[in-house]
Amino acid sequence: MDAFFASVELLRYPQLQGLPVVIGGSRHTPEDEAALIARWGGLEQIPLEAFPRLAGYVGRGVITTATYPARQFGVGSAMGMMKAARLCPQAILLPIDFVRYRTYSRRFKEVILSLAPVMEDRGVDEVYIDFTAVPGGQEEGGRALAARIQQAIHAKTGLTCSVGVAPNKLLAKMASEFQKPRGISIVQPQDLEQLIWPLACRKINGIGPKADARLQALGITTIGDLAACSLPFLVQHFGKSYGAWLHAAAHGQDERPVVTESEPVSMSRETTFERDLHAVQDKAELGAIFTRLCERVAEDLVRKGYAGRTIGIKLRYADFRSVTRDMSLDHFTQDAAAIRRAAGLCLKRVPLQQRIRLLGVRVGALVAWENGAPRDAGEVPVASHRSRPSDPFTAPLF
DNA sequence: TCTGGGGTCCTGCCCCCA
DNA sequence: TCTGTGGGGGCAGGACCC
Numbered sequence: 310m311d312a313f314f315a316s317v318e319l320l321r322y323p324q325l326q327g328l329p330v331v332i333g334g335s336r337h338t339p340e341d342e343a344a345l346i347a348r349w350g351g352l353e354q355i356p357l358e359a360f361p362r363l364a365g366y367v368g369r370g371v372i373t374t375a376t377y378p379a380r381q382f383g384v385g386s387a388m389g390m391m392k393a394a395r396l397c398p399q400a401i402l403l404p405i406d407f408v409r410y411r412t413y414s415r416r417f418k419e420v421i422l423s424l425a426p427v428m429e430d431r432g433v434d435e436v437y438i439d440f441t442a443v444p445g446g447q448e449e450g451g452r453a454l455a456a457r458i459q460q461a462i463h464a465k466t467g468l469t470c471s472v473g474v475a476p477n478k479l480l481a482k483m484a485s486e487f488q489k490p491r492g493i494s495i496v497q498p499q500d501l502e503q504l505i506w507p508l509a510c511r512k513i514n515g516i517g518p519k520a521d522a523r524l525q526a527l528g529i530t531t532i533g534d535l536a537a538c539s540l541p542f543l544v545q546h547f548g549k550s551y552g553a554w555l556h557a558a559a560h561g562q563d564e565r566p567v568v569t570e571s572e573p574v575s576m577s578r579e580t581t582f583e584r585d586l587h588a589v590q591d592k593a594e595l596g597a598i599f600t601r602l603c604e605r606v607a608e609d610l611v612r613k614g615y616a617g618r619t620i621g622i623k624l625r626y627a628d629f630r631s632v633t634r635d636m637s638l639d640h641f642t643q644d645a646a647a648i649r650r651a652a653g654l655c656l657k658r659v660p661l662q663q664r665i666r667l668l669g670v671r672v673g674a675l676v677a678w679e680n681g682a683p684r685d686a687g688e689v690p691v692a693s694h695r696s697r698p699s700d701p702f703t704a705p706l707f
Numbered sequence: 708t709c710t711g712g713g714g715t716c717c718t719g720c721c722c723c724c725a
Numbered sequence: 726t727c728t729g730t731g732g733g734g735g736c737a738g739g740a741c742c743c
Contacts, residue, residue, distance in 0.1 A: 333711080371711050374743095386743085391708045405711095432714095432743040517741045550717075579712060619735085629710070635736055669712085715742080722735085 322403075323353055329379035329400040331363060331393060333372040342404055357401075364398035366390045369581060373405055377489070410434075413466055420461045425454070429478075429567045437478050439567035450474065455493045479563035480505070482514050501561045506533030513558050520555075523547070535559035572677065573615065577623075578605040579669025585627040588661035595668070602670040603652055607645035610672060614679060616641035617672035620651035624659055625667035634658045641676055641683070648672060 341361075349355045370390045382397035393400070414433045421428055425446070427439040438458075440446035446454050451474035462470050469491040473484025480496045483505060487494035496504055510532055511521045527546065529535050535543075536559035544552035557563070580602065586595050610616060621635035634655035642648065652670050677684035 367708090369708095369711080371709095373711080387710075389709050392710090395708090435743070515741070519740060548718085574715065575713095577713065581711060621736090631738080633737060637735065667711085671713095713743090715740105717740085718738090720736085720738105722733105724732090725730100 322355070324355070324357060325360075325376075325401060327378060328357075328376070329382060329384070329397050330376040330403060331372050331379050331384060331397075331400050332374050332403045332405055333370055333390060342406070360401045360403075362398065363390070363394045363400040363402045366394040366402065369583065375400075413468065416466050417462055417468060417470070420465050421458060424458055424461060427567055427569060429569060437481065437567045450495050450497070452493055452495060459491065459493070477561070477563040478565055478567065479514065479558060480561050483508070483512055486512065498561065502533075505561060506531060506536060508532050510535055515554070515558065520547075520551075532559050573613070573675055575617070575619075575671055575673035575675060576606055576609050576613070576615065577621075577669055577671035578602045578609070579623060579667060581625070581667045582665070585664035585666045587664050595665070598668060599652070599656070599670070600649055602668065603649040604645045606670050606672055607643055607648055610643035610675075610678070614677055614684065615675045616643040616678035616683075617675045618642065619673040620648055620655065621671040621673065622652050622655040622659075623667070623669035623671065624656075624665055627664040627666050629666070631667075632659050635671075635673070637674065641674075641678065642672075643678055 345355050345359055346352055349359065368390070372384060372386055372388045372390065372393050374386055375384045375393075379397055379400050382400070384393045384397050384400065410433050417434075418428065418430065418436060421436060421438060425438045425440050425443045427442070429437040429439075431437060440451065440454055443454060448454065455472040455474055459470050459472060462468055471485050471489045471491055472493045473481040473487070473496065474493065475481040475484050475496040476498055480501075484494040484496040487504075508531060509521075510516050510524050510529060511518075513532065516524070523546070524530070524535065529538065535555060538556070538559075540553065540556045543555050546552065547555055580598065582598070588595060618638045618641045619635055620638065621633055623631060623633045625631045636651055636655055638647075638651060648670065
């Protein structure tokens with residue numbers, strides 16, 4: 310199987326090209342931006358000094374993404390806003406605008422689907438493409454089709470895009486990182502030793518900070534180091550499943566197909582409070598937030614046509630420890646009140662002495678749902694007789 | 708002054724059942 | 726009836742990804 314991995318860059322103000330820009334935080338909203346556009350008569354007319362700066366940012370939140378010039382200062386995704394403000398106070402701060410990202414994301418994927426129909430959606434700005442059967446897909450080792458895709462995306466959306474071409478998804482993803490933001494990189498199996506093995510283990514999609522730290526403790530820093538380890542050694546240190554996967558990944562092996570359709574497994578809503586709240590002292594506020602989260606999950610379920618029977622909550626305490634509690638109902642639901650009742654029972658099972666910074670509600674074990682019944686009645690998972698029944702007579706805590 | 712939100716998948720443990 | 730064993734589901738936590 311031959312795979313492309315493509316990711317697009319989303320920066321829509323031409324006057325900000327080449328400048329440090331971060332997106333994230335909660336202080337600025339897209340409405341602020343609308344006001345800016347209204348005042349200056351257009352997106353391109355906004356002068357640099359009119360954009361808010363990161364300096365002096367106060368409040369919670371993290372950086373969602375940053376331009377390459379901002380990354381030069383050490384600012385990056387998932388970094389706290391206050392820390393980023395210290396590292397690069399002059400950076401321009403843009404609000405998150407999910408509505409616009411989704412619009413552009415849809416357009417970018419439509420362009421790809423029109424050229425190569427076997428596409429796996431990997432989020433708002435990434436896809437995998439199987440181009441084995443695309444006419445002309447093998448020309449110049451895939452480079453010709455990659456260039457056509459890049460040009461079509463730019464023509465239809467104005468966005469740039471980097472592409473990796475490789476025999477499988479694992480290598481295509483790594484190849485796409487080689488020339489950002491608008492390159493085409495091709496990795497063949499014989500390039501493994503020269504192009505992949507010198508890279509840090511962390512570059513493998515699936516090795517995160519924890520696994521990387523454990524590898525480093527064993528003296529394994531590059532993918533080449535990892536490839537030099539025997540399978541029994543990796544299984545001994547990382548378990549049968551993950552150890553075998555590490556071994557295969559280091560040798561560039563990945564048999565996963567490009568998956569064009571998938572059903573969601575769970576839906577959730579969570580929120581981090583402006584300040585840490587206490588279950589007793591802030592009972593009314595917490596109760597209102599909790600109910601609203603349940604309503605929002607229910608709205609999502611109804612809008613997308615799903616119902617679920619495992620209801621769960623997530624709490625993050627002020628010290629950042631997290632706990633979750635779940636319970637399975639004997640029926641599927643997409644009803645906010647039913648979710649609220651079950652989530653309330655889950656909440657009764659967690660200690661609430663400490664202040665809380667985050668609360669979340671999740672519905673899992675989903676089935677496609679239509680007009681009060683499963684969409685495909687033949688394949689409904691049967692509720693286990695062991696599932697705990699909900700107790701409608703027990704009042705939720707808040 | 709720390710650390711968002713929405714997901715998936717995996718693992719370990721416990722319990723129930725055959 | 727007791728004990729062992731293995732499978733499967735539920736649950737909790739954690740790692741990882743975008």
